[in-house]
Amino acid sequence: AxxxxxxxxxxxxxxxxxxxxxxxxxxxxxxxxxxxxxxxxxxxxxxxxxxxxxxxxxxxxxxxxxxxxxxxxxxxxxxxxxxxxxxxxxxxxxxxxxxxxxxxxxxxxxxxxxxxxxxNETVALQDKPVLWQNNSQMTGDSIYAELPGKVLQKIVVNKIPNLTNSLESFLISQSDSINFKERYNQIAGNKIEILFENEKLKNVKVFNNSKSIYFVFDDSGKANGVNRVTGENMNVIFDENEKVIKIIVDKDPVGLYASENNISEITLQLEGFLLREDKPVKK
Structure with a gap:
């Protein structure tokens, strides 16, 4: 020794x-x-x-x-x-x-x-994983992230059906209005594939039991209601500012819009919504 x-x-x-x-x-x-x-x-x-x-x-x-x-x-x-x-x-x-x-x-x-x-610069997370990227939070049974060239390109969140206490895959993003930071856009389903461009949300594909809540704002940032959309599979497309510009549902689509005056009449959180504040810090 x-x-x-x-x-x-x-x-x-x-x-x-x-x-x-x-x-x-x-x-x-x-x-x-x-x-x-x-x-x-x-x-x-x-x-x-x-x-x-x-x-x-x-x-x-x-x-x-x-x-x-x-x-x-x-x-x-x-x-x-x-x-x-x-x-x-x-x-x-x-x-x-x-x-x-x-x-x-x-x-x-x-x-x-x-x-x-x-x-190949990939990370696989299991056992109650949670992942944050900028203003977005992802949770599920397992999370897989691809970071080629040290740049985040893709995240896959999976629900494992036979897992005890299995969790639905969930994506939560803070609204893009500085006056309504307490409003959170939400996407949930069995599987979520998230594509990034310049490490910002570009496209989100949801498979099986898809659900989403997205708050609407006008060009000046004034609140203008909320959209709830459900369906079998869903494709959510974002602009360069991570603002939703299109939602495509390929089977059994159901949509509901509530104006700002009627927003209190609907539920503003998907089942399973849990915002985590315990982000890790360098030690």
Whole structure:
């Protein structure tokens, strides 16, 4: 055992307060202020205790585990969890377990566990996941996000029917009027596919049991009522300011419009609406 030690290998550098190196097995144990730096991709793992297996390109780190994928001051990815596992063979991926929080610029999430696939830059969240992007919040049984080139392009939110206490897929967006921030546009269904352009909402497709609530404002920002739309499948199209410009329902459409004078006569929240304020912050 070595104190305040460092171990260098072909692929990693390990620093810790205490290190044990088993050279024959190419295995090492580390404890106290552990740092594992991957030399090939700028991924840094930190935590309280770690095991590294050089032959299988596998590491696990626990106790305030943090993954940092350094890109630049804006796009650096942070993943916080109770435990982090690194699988560095192809395809390289990382599994975070327990109280998982992810931060990358305006992309924020919480979940019970998560997978980060480094090569194709995707994130998969499960166990009561919630994801925030700008003024939008997404919840469901599972959430999958694609961020090629460090730019958010697609999010898929799924309901898993056989899952105990399964949740409907939900998208909540704050209204685009500065005078009515308490009004939230809502979309729900079994599956929601969300496409982004310049990391802003561009298109939302909803599959099975689709529902939406959208508040209407005139060009000056004055409130002008609300639209409720339901149907089997739904396609919601946004302009460059993330304002709804068209809703297409391909089967069994039902629409209801309430003017501003009559808005109190209808329910303004879809069943399952839950606004979360507990966004993660950098530690």
């Amino acid at each position: 070595y104190s305040n030690a460092q171990i260098d290998s072909d692929s990693t550098i390990i620093n810790a307060d205490t290190l044990k190196n088993f050279s024959f097995e190419k295995k090492s144990n580390a404890s106290g202020n552990v740092r594992i730096k991957n030399l090939s991709n700028n991924v840094l793992l930190t935590g309280n205790y770690a095991e590294n297996f050089e032959l299988t390109n596998y590491s696990n780190i626990s106790g305030n585990a943090i993954l940092i994928q350094v890109e630049n001051t804006i796009d650096t990815l942070f993943i916080y969890s109770d435990k982090m596992e690194a699988f560095r063979n192809e395809p390289e991926y990382y599994k975070a377990t327990g109280n998982v929080e992810i931060i990358r610029n305006d992309f924020l999430s919480k979940s019970g566990y998560a997978y980060y696939f480094r090569e």
